[in-house]
Amino acid sequence: MSTLAIGLMYGGTTLAVMFSGMPIAFALGAVAVLFMVFFMPSASLDTVTQNVYEEMASITLLSIPLFILKGAAIGKSRAGQDLYSALHAWMHRIPGGLGIANVFACALFAAMAGSSPATCSAIGSAGIPEMRKRGYSGGFAAGIIAAGGTLGILLPPSITMILYAVAAEQSLGRLFLAGIGPGLLLVALFAGYAMLRFRREYALARQAYEAGGAGSEILRQERYSLADKLAVLPRVLPFVVLLTGVMIALYGGYATPSETAGLGGVLALVLIAAIYGVWTPRDLGPILTSTLREATMLMMIIGMSLLYSYVMSYLHISQAAAQWIVSLHLSKWLLLAAILLLVVVLGFFLPPVSIILMTAPIVLPPLKAAGFDLVWFGVVMTIVMEMGLIHPPLGLNIFVIKNIAPDIPLREVIWGTVPFVILMALAVVLICIFPEIATSLPDLVMGKGR
DSSP states (O other): OOHHHHHHHHHHHHHHHHHTTOOHHHHHHHHHHHHHHHHSOGGGGGGHHHHHHHHHOOTTTTHHHHHHHHHHHHHTTTHHHHHHHHHHHHHTTSTTHHHHHHHHHHHHHHHHHOOHHHHHHHHHHHHHHHHHHTTOOHHHHHHHHHHHHGGGGTSSSOHHHHHHHHHHTOOHHHHHHHHHHHHHHHHHHHHHHHHHHHHHHHHHHHHHHHTTOOOOGGGOOOOOOHHHHHHTSTTTHHHHHHHHHHHHHHHTTSSOHHHHHHHHHHHHHHHHHHHHOOOSHHHHHHHHHHHHHHHHHHHHHHHHHHHHHHHHHHTTHHHHHHHHHHHTTOOHHHHHHHHHHHHHHHHTTSOHHHHHHHHHHHHHHHHHHTTOOHHHHHHHHHHHHHHHTTSTTTOHHHHHHHHHOTTSOHHHHHHHHHHHHHHHHHHHHHHHHOTHHHHHHHHHHHOSOO
C-alpha cells in the first residue's frame, strides 16, 4: 500500500476515533497501536511501553508536573484574588482601570502559574463579579478574562512551550525569553482595547443617565487612599518576589528548568502556608489532587502523542507530508500562512498539547528549510493556538468562564472574545513584520541563536 493511502487512512481513523468521544490520550494511543498491528512488524507491539518511556524520558518534561504543582498551589489559594485587588486599587483612576487591572492580573498570574485554565479561574472568579457589579457588560467582562487567561501558554513558565522545546529540539530558555516580548505586546493590546471599550460603555451610560434613565454603576468613581493601596501589597509582593526569583534562577544559569520548577513548587507551597495558613493535610489535599489529576492527564496525552508521532514517522507519513509541502514550492510567507491556517483549523478540535506533538514532525522540517527561526515560529504558533482557546467549538477558556459565570449567556461570552481574537491575529502580523519582538530578548540574554 502506498504511503499516501496509509497516511489518509491514518488521518481519517484519527478523526473518526476522536469524534467518537474517546479521551484524546486513549484515541491517539489506540490509533497508533492499531496501525502498528496492521502495518508494522509484530515484534513492534512488544516495544510499545519502551517507546513511550524513551520518548518521555526527558529531563525537560520532568518540569511539567512541578510547574503544575506551583500553579495549583497559587491557584487554589486566594493569591489570584489578592493580586487582582491590589492591581485594581492602584489602577482605579485610569479610564477602564478595572478591565486593565484584570488584564495585568491575568498576565502576572499566568507568569506564576503557567496554566491558562488556572489563570481564568483564579482571576475570573474575582474579576468578573467585580466588573459586572460596576456596570461592565457580561460579554466584555468575560472576554477580558478569557483572553487574559490565554497568556498562560505564552508567558513563562509555559507548559506548551516546554512541549514545543522537546518536539522542536530547541532551547527552552530561549523559548521562554522569546515569549516575553510578544506576551507584553498582547498585554498592551488587550489593555488598550479595554480602555477604548470602557470609554464607549461609559459614554453610552452617561448619555442614558442625562436622558433621564437610571444611573449605571459604571459612572461611579471609587476612591482609594494611599493607606488602602499599601494595605493590599503585603500578600501580593511575596508571590511577585517568587516570580522574579524563579526567572533569575532560570535565566541566570543558577538552575536548570527542572530544578527551577521544583524550587518554584516548593516555595509556592511555603508561601501559601505562611500567608494563607494552607498547610494541613485537609488544606493541601485539593492542591495535590488537582496536581496529580492534571499532570497525569497531560503526561498521558504527551506519551500517547509521542507514540502516535513515532508510528507516523516509522510509516514515513510525516516525511512524505513534509516532502510534499516542500514540492509545492510555496513562497516563504505563503508556506508559513498555510501552516498557521492548519494550526487554526486543528485548534477547532484539539488542545495545544496535541497540536504541537502531532504537527511538529510534519511542519518543522519545511519551515527550517525555508529559513525560519524555529524559536520565533514557536512563539507565533503559540499565539495562534491561544486563539483556539477562546473560539468555539473547543474554546477551553470559554467553558471555564461559563463555569465561573453561568448566568452570562454563552453567546455573549463568545462575542466578547471576538475582539481579542482579532487582536491576537494583529499581534501575529506585527511579529512577522518585526521578528525582533520575539528574538531580541533571547539574543540579548543568551547570545545569537545557532
